[in-house]
Amino acid sequence: MLSDERTLSRTVPPRGESPAGPARVLLLIGQLGLGGTEKQVALLARGLRTRGIDVxxxxxxxxxxxxxxxxxxxxxxVHLGFHRRVAGWRMLPGNLAAFRRFVRHLRRMRPDVLHAFLYHSYVTAAPAARLARVPVLVAGRRSLGDYKQERRALLAAERAATSLTDLLIANAHSVADDTLRHEGVPPRKLTVVYNGLPDSAFAPAVPAAIDTDLPVVLCVANLKRYKGHRYLLDAVARLxxxxxxxxxxxxxxxxxPALERQADRLGIDVRFLGARxxxxxxxxxxxxxxxxxxxxxMSNAVMEAMAAGLPVVASDVGGTAELIRDRGVLVPPADAGALAAGLERVLTDPAFAARLGERARAWSREHLHVDGMVDQHVRIYGELLERRCAE
Known part of the structure; x- marks a missing residue:
């Protein structure tokens, strides 16, 4: 695993040394819906603006x-006007026209840095940035690459884009390690910056109305198969x-629909709250x-629960262990029995639950505040620009 010091030293100068920062930064993403990466892009953009950067x-x-x-x-x-395909992204004629508009926009804006987030963005950004002569191109890595391992076309496009990219910024050491292991990226081309939490994540909030006298077990995650909700419902039934x-x-x-049928079959109290x-x-x-x-x-939902001082029970996948090891309960993935045992331990031992919440809140305040996340990005951008100017 890459340590914080060893990883960041390749891109972040020592404190007290301030490389000339970027004047203009463009952040590229597929869409701005309610997702963890989308939230982090918004937080980064707002933070860059407060530091006087045109973003x-x-x-x-x-x-x-x-x-x-x-x-x-x-x-x-800025809406670039690309079209999404249900069965996979392709450069349709309309997308070729959008790509040309994208290159023209880059030439007109003349950014110091283009930072692309998620797969479609950085495979599109790489050729466009080089055609437009953008000085620094950065790609954000936000997840493990399991879904690409059997899809050679995706891997080939990603590797081609990586060869044109100055730096990959992963949001967890597990993501960085996965990238090194499966893609052969040189370590010098990879660093880690954790996601950030705003001040509001640590502030008290008025509780939402959930009509129940029972303990509330909350899961904040899109209802997609890889989020493992079916194992959670089985775990609750096993309590x-x-x-x-x-x-x-x-x-x-x-x-x-499948989860609603499962909840009815198991006879458990599940509230489907929808997107919130x-x-x-x-x-x-x-x-x-x-x-x-x-x-x-790197789960934003887990980070936000930590900032709120809540105990967290989560499967030991990706960057979750980096967040809650010794500050939460980790269980194997796809194991309803272990998940039930973890929930039982927290629900039956209030003192233990309180200790976990206190440790998680203290650690998140020290390591996950948005100001630190933005400052690291500014320093990284500045050093990459200095390196480009020295070439």
Whole structure:
């Protein structure tokens, strides 16, 4: 595993030394809906703007919930007009025209840095940035690459894009290690910056209304198969007699009908809350937060639960252990029995649950604050620009 010091020393100068920072940064992402990466892009954009950097967010496909937030913060959002395909992304004639517009936009804006997030963005950004002679190109790695291992075309496009990219920024050491292991990226081309939490994540919130007298087990995750909700429902059904709870699922997605049928069959109290923007209020109402993911990068839901001082029970995948080891309960993925045991331990031992929450909150305040995340990006951008100027 790459240590913080060894990783960041390749890109971040020592404190006290301030390389000339970028004047203009463009952040590129597919869309701005309610997702963890989308939230981090919005937080980074707002933080860069408060530091006097001209920042804009470019979207390939469509806007979303975070667009209004960015506009209110004075960060322009530029729609590039690419078209998404259900069966996989292809450069259709319309997308070729959008690509040409993208290159022209880069030439007109003349950014110091183009930072692309998620697969479609950085495979599109790499050739466009080089055609437009953008000085620094950075790609954000936010998840493990399991889904690409049997898809050679995706891997080939990604490796070609990486060869044109100055630096990859992973949001967890597990993501960085996965990239090194499977893609052969030189260590000098990879660094780690954790996601950030705003001050509001640590502030008290008015509890949301959930009509139950039972302990509330909250899961904040889109209802997609890899999030492992089916194992969570089985785990709740396995809780020993006399330990009922209300399971609150915040999130939308294609798995909802199957999960509703499963909940009915198991006879457990599950509340399907849909997509929510009041996560802080849900956390204030919850007794424990659970994340049963089968694959994960660096979970914003876990981070937000930690900041709220809640105990977390989560599957040991991706960067989750980096967040909650010794500060939460880790269980094997896809193991309903282990998940049930973890929930039982927290629900039956209030003192233990309180200790976990206190440790998690203290650690997250020290290591996950948004100001640190933004400062690291500014230093990285500055050093990359200095290196480019020296070439």
């Amino acid at each position: 804009r967010v470019l979207v390939l496909f469509e806007g979303g919930a975070w667009e209004n937030d960015l506009n209110a913060a004075g960060v322009p959002v 020993r007699p006399g330990l009922p709870c209300t399971l609150a699922l915040a999130g939308a997605g294609p798995e909802r 923007t009041d996560v802080a209020r849900l956390l204030a109402r919850a007794d424990v937060v659970v994340l049963p993911s089968l694959h994960e990068g």
